Amino acid sequence: MSAERRRPIAKKPASAYHHGRLREALIAAALRLIGGGEDVNLREAARLVGVSPGAPFRHFRDKAALLAAVAEETMRRFRHEVVTALGAAPSAPSSQIHAMAVAYLRFALGEPAYFRAFAQAGELGFFDSDFFKKENQETLDALDGLIVEGQQRGEVAPGDPRVVHLAARAFVYGLGRMYVEGHFARLGLGGESPLAVAEQALAVFERGLLRSEPSRPPGTSRRSAKDKLP
Amino acid sequence: MSAERRRPIAKKPASAYHHGRLREALIAAALRLIGGGEDVNLREAARLVGVSPGAPFRHFRDKAALLAAVAEETMRRFRHEVVTALGAAPSAPSSQIHAMAVAYLRFALGEPAYFRAFAQAGELGFFDSDFFKKENQETLDALDGLIVEGQQRGEVAPGDPRVVHLAARAFVYGLGRMYVEGHFARLGLGGESPLAVAEQALAVFERGLLRSEPSRPPGTSRRSAKDKLP
DNA sequence: CGTGGAAAGTAAGCGGTGATTACATTGGCA
DNA sequence: TGCCAATGTAATCACCGCTTACTTTCCACG
Numbered sequence: 270m271s272a273e274r275r276r277p278i279a280k281k282p283a284s285a286y287h288h289g290r291l292r293e294a295l296i297a298a299a300l301r302l303i304g305g306g307e308d309v310n311l312r313e314a315a316r317l318v319g320v321s322p323g324a325p326f327r328h329f330r331d332k333a334a335l336l337a338a339v340a341e342e343t344m345r346r347f348r349h350e351v352v353t354a355l356g357a358a359p360s361a362p363s364s365q366i367h368a369m370a371v372a373y374l375r376f377a378l379g380e381p382a383y384f385r386a387f388a389q390a391g392e393l394g395f396f397d398s399d400f401f402k403k404e405n406q407e408t409l410d411a412l413d414g415l416i417v418e419g420q421q422r423g424e425v426a427p428g429d430p431r432v433v434h435l436a437a438r439a440f441v442y443g444l445g446r447m448y449v450e451g452h453f454a455r456l457g458l459g460g461e462s463p464l465a466v467a468e469q470a471l472a473v474f475e476r477g478l479l480r481s482e483p484s485r486p487p488g489t490s491r492r493s494a495k496d497k498l499p
Numbered sequence: 500m501s502a503e504r505r506r507p508i509a510k511k512p513a514s515a516y517h518h519g520r521l522r523e524a525l526i527a528a529a530l531r532l533i534g535g536g537e538d539v540n541l542r543e544a545a546r547l548v549g550v551s552p553g554a555p556f557r558h559f560r561d562k563a564a565l566l567a568a569v570a571e572e573t574m575r576r577f578r579h580e581v582v583t584a585l586g587a588a589p590s591a592p593s594s595q596i597h598a599m600a601v602a603y604l605r606f607a608l609g610e611p612a613y614f615r616a617f618a619q620a621g622e623l624g625f626f627d628s629d630f631f632k633k634e635n636q637e638t639l640d641a642l643d644g645l646i647v648e649g650q651q652r653g654e655v656a657p658g659d660p661r662v663v664h665l666a667a668r669a670f671v672y673g674l675g676r677m678y679v680e681g682h683f684a685r686l687g688l689g690g691e692s693p694l695a696v697a698e699q700a701l702a703v704f705e706r707g708l709l710r711s712e713p714s715r716p717p718g719t720s721r722r723s724a725k726d727k728l729p
Numbered sequence: 730c731g732t733g734g735a736a737a738g739t740a741a742g743c744g745g746t747g748a749t750t751a752c753a754t755t756g757g758c759a
Numbered sequence: 760t761g762c763c764a765a766t767g768t769a770a771t772c773a774c775c776g777c778t779t780a781c782t783t784t785c786c787a788c789g
Contacts, residue, residue, distance in 0.1 A: 287737055287784060312775060321739050323777085328737090332776065391680060426703045431686050435677070436700035440666075443673020447665070450621060456661050470666035473656045474704060518767080542746065551768050553748085558766090562747065732789090739782070746775080753768070759761095 292328040292338075294318045299339050303389065304382030309336060333393050337400075340390035343383045344404050347376050351408055362419030367475065369412060370441055374467045377445030384445050412437070440474050522558040522568075524548045529569050533619065534612030539566060563623050567630075570620030573613045574634050580606050581638055592649030597705065599642060600671050604697045607675030614675050642667070670704050 288294065298314040311332050312322045329335040351372045358368035377384040395401055416433050419425030426433055444467050453459055458466050518524065528544040541562050542552045559565040581602045588598035607614040625631055646663050649655030656663055674697055683689055688696050 289737095291737080310775075311777090322775090323740080323779095324738055326777070396681070396685065426706055428699060428703060431688055432696060432699045433703055435674075435683070435686055435688065435696070436670075436703040438682070439673035439677050439700060440670045440704065441673070442677060443669035443671070444665075446676060447669050447672060451626070452668075453665070455626065456665055458661055458665065466662060466665070469658060469662045470669060473658060473663055473666040474670070476656055476706075521766080540746075541748090552746090553750095553769075554767050556748070730789100733787095735784105735786090737782100737784075739780100741778105741780085743778080744776095747773090749770105749772080751768100751770085753766100755766075756764095758763090 288318065288320055288324075291318065291320060291324060295325055295328065295335060296338050296342060299335055300342075300382055300386060303339070303386045308389070309339075311335065333395075336386070336390045336393065337395050337398060339386045340395050341400055341404075343386050343390075344401065346380075346383060347373075347387070348404065348408060350376050355411070361424065362415045362422060363424040365415050366412070366419065366425070366437070367471075369415075370437065370471055370475075371468065373441045374444060374471065375464060377441070378448050378463045378467055381449045385449055388446065388449075409434075437474075441471075444470060518548070518550055518554075521548065521550060521554060525555055525558065525565060526568050526572055529565055530572075530612055530616060533569070533616045538619070539569075541565065563620075563625075566616070566620045566623060567625050567628060569616045570625050571630055571634075573617050573620075574631065576610075576613060577603075577606050577617070578634065578638060585641070591654065592645045592652060593654040595645050596642070596649065596655070596667070597701075599645075600667065600701055600705075601698065603671045604674060604701065605694060607671070608678050608693045608697055611679045615679055618676065618679075639664075667704075671701075674700060 295314050295318060298317040299309045301317070302309050302314060309332065311325055314335070315322050315325050325335065329338065351369055354368045354372035354375075355365055358364045413430060413434055416425055416430045416437075420427055420430065420433075447453065448463055448467070453463055453466060525544050525548060528547040529539045531547070532539050532544060539562065541555055544565070545552050545555050555565065559568065581599055584598045584602035584605075585595055588594045643660060643664055646655055646660045646667075650657055650660065650663075677683065678693055678697070683693055683696060
């Protein structure tokens with residue numbers, strides 16, 4: 270039996286019976302549902318695609334698998350945005366970290382459906398899946414490297430790099446979640462551009478995280494300013 | 500007969516038929532379920548209390564109402580901890596804000612069940628309920644006041660107080676969520692005391708948020724031009 | 730060709746869950 | 760004492776995740 274049936278990816282429904290690209294259609298439908306604020310509903314997704322309630326199980330072992338697939342797609346988009354942003358930013362660690370944070374916020378606030386999908390799949394075991402580890406490890410490793418290099422240059426707050434890493438991710442993650450949960454509006458910040466607000470908040474955080482100007486006079490910094498910078 | 504048989508909070512089951520304090524028992528059961536990591540299950544909660552599946556609906560209109568009640572209880576505990584911490588801390592705005600953040604983190608990391616309940620109820624409309632607004636407004640107002648006063652004293656980062664408020668809450672919220680979602684362990688920080696790690700991360704954030712030494716000369720902040728807001 | 734086998738979808742149904750409704754039991758109070 | 764409101768039960772519905780058995784379609788291979 271041929272394990273590799275190698276069926277060309279049909280662009281349209283292959284027939285009235287066989288959908289032809291049900292898997293992708295289900296992912297898209299799930300994403301629409303997530304974007305609508307509701308939690309994903311397998312039967313409803315099937316309904317949106319015009320297929321029977323049992324059909325999704327031909328492509329996904331269970332609901333979690335569909336959510337994981339959505340999260341994979343989300344992850345790919347996220348990584349693409351991060352990589353693009355890093356390539357366009359100056360190479361100094363502080364600039365790279367800033368660009369990474371902005372890319373994260375742009376992603377979370379610009380496409381809440383994706384961010385929600387991300388968070389939602391994370392509440393299941395997705396973060397422990399092989400795909401996630403492989404796909405995300407490079408980004409996280411890059412952040413780790415930037416933190417360490419930034420610390421050596423005096424651009425980044427000192428301390429355990431893992432803790433600095435944790436602090437940075439907690440901040441952008443919390444900001445994204447607060448946005449999708451409606452806290453921006455609750456704080457009276459609904460009228461303004463969410464991304465602009467988030468970047469201002471990021472600036473508040475960065476004033477401690479990033480120290481790109483070593484011209485600060487000695488004695489004004491609580492911690493030993495070994496600031497030697499270009 | 501029992502003078503305390505009147506409808507308020509009975510200390511024991513009033514009879515085999517009437518539970519007597521079913522409402523409180525259901526809240527406790529829901530909290531236990533949340534603490535166990537699972538999401539709340541009305542029938543299971545009823546089962547734990549030893550009552551029929553329909554009984555909870557005598558006390559809660561729907562599942563969301565039970566979660567809201569759990570969140571109310573959580574909120575009361577949270578406020579108590581915050582108030583206590585504020586009373587024990589120095590009166591300087593930076594110290595008060597720090598104490599508030601530590602109390603938040605102690606609450607989120609010390610009793611994950613409560614924090615999860617809080618976040619879970621927040622994903623429904625609980626944050627827009629009258630109780631929440633009334634109960635939480637004072638805490639939020641206190642934080643706003645501390646931020647403004649701290650800014651006047653030069654202890655707190657400048658900028659729109661609402662944005663500073665947002666940044667502070669996003670940080671501790673993100674940290675709490677990352678903890679209950681297992682990211683501490685994923686970052687290799689599982690072995691250490693979570694609260695100690697969180698406080699170190701908080702220090703990273705505070706180095707920008709809190710400026711106990713306002714003697715920094717003008718012009719050293721690379722974003723000084725953007726700090727103009729109402 | 731044309732045919733067999735696998736992929737992909739359908740139909741039917743199970744168990745669990747939130748929610749509603751009608752009924753039963755209890756205890757306080759006029 | 761007898762009424763009545765509060766409280767709990769029983770039965771039931773609709774929906775959802777998931778499984779199983781069956782049907783339809785497509786494709787590789789002789």
